[in-house]
Amino acid sequence: MTIASPLHLVPDVTPPRLGLRAYLACFRGIVWREVLRFLHQTERFFSALVRPLVWLFIFAAGFRQVLGVSIIPPYQSYVLYEEFVTPGLVGMILLFNAMQSSLSMVYDRETGTMRTLLVSPFPRSFLLVSKLLGGVSVALLQVFAFLLVAYFWGIELPPVDEIKLFTGFESPGWLEAIIPSMKEPVIVSFLAVPAFLQPVAGYLFVIPALVIAGLMLGSLALFMSSIIKQLENFAGVMNFVIFPMFFASSALYPLWRIRESSPLLYEICRFNPFSYAVELIRFALYGHVDVVSLLVVSACTVLFLAAAVFAYNPSKGLIGRRGGPGGPGAGGG
Amino acid sequence: MTSVSLPPVGSPLDALSVRGVSHRFGDNLVLDNVSLTVPRGSFTVLLGLNGAGKSTLFALVTRLYDNVSGDIRILGHDVRRRPTQALQRLGVCFQSKAIDSDLSLAQNLAYHASLHGIGGREARKRIAKALETVGLADRAHAKVRTLSGGQARRVEIARSLLHRPGLLLLDEPTVGLDIGSRESVISIVRGLVAVEGLGVLWATHLIDEVAETDSVVVLHKGRVLFAGTVPGMKSAAGVSSVREAFRALTGTTIAEAA
Numbered sequence: 071m072t073i074a075s076p077l078h079l080v081p082d083v084t085p086p087r088l089g090l091r092a093y094l095a096c097f098r099g100i101v102w103r104e105v106l107r108f109l110h111q112t113e114r115f116f117s118a119l120v121r122p123l124v125w126l127f128i129f130a131a132g133f134r135q136v137l138g139v140s141i142i143p144p145y146q147s148y149v150l151y152e153e154f155v156t157p158g159l160v161g162m163i164l165l166f167n168a169m170q171s172s173l174s175m176v177y178d179r180e181t182g183t184m185r186t187l188l189v190s191p192f193p194r195s196f197l198l199v200s201k202l203l204g205g206v207s208v209a210l211l212q213v214f215a216f217l218l219v220a221y222f223w224g225i226e227l228p229p230v231d232e233i234k235l236f237t238g239f240e241s242p243g244w245l246e247a248i249i250p251s252m253k254e255p256v257i258v259s260f261l262a263v264p265a266f267l268q269p270v271a272g273y274l275f276v277i278p279a280l281v282i283a284g285l286m287l288g289s290l291a292l293f294m295s296s297i298i299k300q301l302e303n304f305a306g307v308m309n310f311v312i313f314p315m316f317f318a319s320s321a322l323y324p325l326w327r328i329r330e331s332s333p334l335l336y337e338i339c340r341f342n343p344f345s346y347a348v349e350l351i352r353f354a355l356y357g358h359v360d361v362v363s364l365l366v367v368s369a370c371t372v373l374f375l376a377a378a379v380f381a382y383n384p385s386k387g388l389i390g391r392r393g394g395p396g397g398p399g400a401g402g403g
Numbered sequence: 404m405t406s407v408s409l410p411p412v413g414s415p416l417d418a419l420s421v422r423g424v425s426h427r428f429g430d431n432l433v434l435d436n437v438s439l440t441v442p443r444g445s446f447t448v449l450l451g452l453n454g455a456g457k458s459t460l461f462a463l464v465t466r467l468y469d470n471v472s473g474d475i476r477i478l479g480h481d482v483r484r485r486p487t488q489a490l491q492r493l494g495v496c497f498q499s500k501a502i503d504s505d506l507s508l509a510q511n512l513a514y515h516a517s518l519h520g521i522g523g524r525e526a527r528k529r530i531a532k533a534l535e536t537v538g539l540a541d542r543a544h545a546k547v548r549t550l551s552g553g554q555a556r557r558v559e560i561a562r563s564l565l566h567r568p569g570l571l572l573l574d575e576p577t578v579g580l581d582i583g584s585r586e587s588v589i590s591i592v593r594g595l596v597a598v599e600g601l602g603v604l605w606a607t608h609l610i611d612e613v614a615e616t617d618s619v620v621v622l623h624k625g626r627v628l629f630a631g632t633v634p635g636m637k638s639a640a641g642v643s644s645v646r647e648a649f650r651a652l653t654g655t656t657i658a659e660a661a
Contacts, residue, residue, distance in 0.1 A: 085491040085492065085566065085567070086520075088487065088491075088520050091520070091522075092519075092520025092521075093520065094522075095517050095520050095521060095522030095523070095526075096517050096518060096519075096520050098517060098522065099513065099514050099516070099517020099518060099522065100514070100517065100518070102514070102517075103503075103506075103510075103514040106506055106510060107503060107505060107506065110505040110506065111505065180499075181499045181500075181501075182497040182498070182499040182500050182501030182502075182559075183500070183501050183503075185465065185467065185495075185497050185499075185501070186495070186497070186501040186515065186518065186562075187518065188465075188466075188467065189465045189466065189467075189490055189493065189495055190490065190518040190519060191486070191487045191488075191490040191491040191519065191520075192487075192518075192520070193487075
């Protein structure tokens with residue numbers, strides 16, 4: 071076989087400087103690939119959807135009579151348990167997705183897919199953040215598919231006529247010490263929503279909340295699976311990360327009810343960043359910015375991201391699992 | 404020329420220059436003071452058995468490990484100090500697959516172009532060109548899973564050419580291919596060297612992939628035992644075939660040396 075036509079490689083020994091447009095092209099390429107891959111895996115889409123729906127159709131229906139939810143912000147009227155638990159289940163979709171995509175980044179680090187990502191000339195931190203946001207985009211598709219089914223199940227979000235700032239959700243002790251007013255619930259009107267957007271405002275307003283919460287969970291997952299070897303299979307992740315984080319949070323029950331039954335568990339839930347992710351999403355669905363949750367989730371995102379980029383070591387898997395690529399089991403030497 | 408002398412400080416004329424590189428995993432010294440050069444427009448075969456240290460060397464050149472002792476330069480750019488410039492000039496075909504079976508050739512290549520900051524019309528132009536180069540222009544919208552093993556390998560090569568690298572690394576690129584596909588992969592890469600002036604480092608344990616005009620680097624148990632031309636290798640060992648020369652240099656038996 072002969073070469074059909076020259077590629078003109080030689081002039082390109084001085085490749086262009088990587089400017090903003092190149093970064094954008096790279097980011098778009100990484101995110102789009104994750105979305106394409108997800109859309110081509112129909113069974114993955116359905117299994118991702120079935121999990122929260124089982125909780126909604128069965129668990130929530132069963133609990134409706136057991137657990138009453140009184141009127142607490144952001145709710146303006148008494149809500150059914152199904153409606154209360156919906157943001158928690160959205161959080162669960164983000165949590166599972168974050169774990170799955172971060173785990174594969176660690177587990178696949180010696181495959182060609184991950185290695186071609188890492189030989190890209192862009193900074194490794196940028197590549198990892200882009201990859202995490204690719205995972206978040208997939209989670210967004212799952213969340214909206216879930217919310218659509220939930221809508222037909224009768225969980226309709228009320229129209230939002232204005233965006234409100236809210237402080238007063240169970241804030242962490244350290245925050246109350248700095249800003250004493252955090253203890254008192256305050257709701258401030260912030261921005262009026264145009265009439266034509268009001269019916270869907272909650273669905274739109276939740277998108278930024280989902281992105282930041284998803285990024286927080288993804289980077290936490292990447293950090294944990296990078297440093298803890300036992301987490302390299304999904305059963306371990308379920309037992310030691312997903313279940314504790316999900317159950318010891320405000321996803322399934324309001325925190326004031328947990329305080330009534332166990333003050334210790336209440337403190338654990340207040341320490342759990344997943345609680346703040348869920349509350350950020352809950353308030354956003356009703357057009358509120360929960361300031362405390364936004365602060366906590368933002369701070370955790372920055373912290374976990376830095377830790378994940380620092381801890382992610384692409385060569386670790388080679389050394390750890392196979393005694394080095396020069397070792398007997400390496401194949402190809 | 405059996406002794407290994409340090410080549411001069413990597414000149415930008417060399418596609419790849421490796422000087423005095425050692426690497427250990429714990430107590431296990433995997434690479435011991437390795438030096439080699441791939442000039443531009445050269446097809447250099449990195450010959451070694453499984454476990455010789457070929458993959459470790461590739462991991463170091465592709466900056467998978469940061470702890471490099473010695474000096475690795477791609478077209479004159481130090482991999483450690485100027486990783487962006489070095490990696491922009493490097494194309495790699497890893498042993499394991501880097502393309503998605505579920506996606507089309509064009510979708511896969513668009514992703515890999517974006518990893519080098521190339522998007523939009525420019526990416527489409529380069530993808531068409533690269534597919535033409537590997538003889539798969541008519542399959543652009545086919546899914547990768549419909550391709551044969553040899554065709555998939557050629558897509559990997561097209562993928563590694565999109566950003567127009569000056570150095571192409573291939574790690575055991577013909578493993579698992581039938582004879583016909585093997586020949587076509589080899590002739591495509593040899594064509595790139597001849598027409599484009601690309602520097603190629605071709606890692607293999609298959610001695611019959613060495614041609615008389617190639618440069619050869621023999622890597623054995625982490626050490627470079629020979630670096631030079633094919634005739635030079637044969638006369639250094641005092642034998643008439645590459646296979647015998649390899650056995651003589653490494654002291655391996657017939658069974659070990661494929």
